[in-house]
Amino acid sequence: MRNSDAERLLTKVYVDNFSWFQRYVLKNSGTLEDAADIFQEGVSAAWLNLREGKFSGGAEQFNAYVRQICKYKWINVLRAASGRIIRMEADIGVYEDLVDGEEVERSVQQSHVLRASFSTLGEKCRELLGRFYFKRQSLAHIAALMNNTEESIKTIKYRCMMRLRKAYLEKYNNDE
Structure with a gap:
């Protein structure tokens, strides 16, 4: 894969999936910062798997693959935090559109x-x-x-x- 193709694919992955993942994390006891961190980890893991040949499929399957990795990473964060009480105090007006x-x-x-x-x-x-x-x-x-x-x-x-x-x-x- 050429660098320009790789950059286009990564841009597409961010555009297609980041807003979805932000909403998912916000609905499941997270913050925008949590979403950004976990999304970055998920994309990195998916990208490494793609580079190492552990993933084979097209762009749409890759989007689904990224979403699954991110979702499972967030679930793992929640499970790790299950012993602690998660509280968010924020102005709900910020999230009204979500x-x-x-x-x-x-x-x-x-x-x-x-x-x-x-x-x-x-x-x-x-x-x-x-x-x-x-x-x-x-x-x-x-x-x-x-x-x-x-x-x-x-x-x-x-x-x-x-x-x-x-x-x-x-x-x-x-x-x-």
């Missing part, structure tokens, strides 16, 4: 209802669901920690999710 205000309000309301519903569960359910969904521990690991079989933990998790679902739906419908 998100629907009613949609954000609905999501915030749903999040509050879910938190309230989660707090109504018993300690065992909160611990099990927290370990499985937030700490991403396997059922086998949780079973060993809770001195139980994996099959029993699976059943208990199902019951806890049904309790959470019921509490959530009751609270959500009552708040409307």
Whole structure:
């Protein structure tokens, strides 16, 4: 690949994908700076894979490839931060053209209802669901920690999710 072709491809990758990735990161607890950093890492990784022959395909497939790499890199950042609370305090007016205000309000309301519903569960359910969904521990690991079989933990998790679902739906419908 000639340098001029490489420059054109990189320019096209940025033009076609950067605004999409910014919106994706902003919708998923990130900042514009996060989006720029992760996008740069993703493009660099994709570019190296292209140079090393690990990617074969056309320009449109390369765009999809870049998006997937960037998306997975952002998911990894979120997973690494899952132990910390992520808070963003910004003027929503800056992002008005990117998100629907009613949609954000609905999501915030749903999040509050879910938190309230989660707090109504018993300690065992909160611990099990927290370990499985937030700490991403396997059922086998949780079973060993809770001195139980994996099959029993699976059943208990199902019951806890049904309790959470019921509490959530009751609270959500009552708040409307």
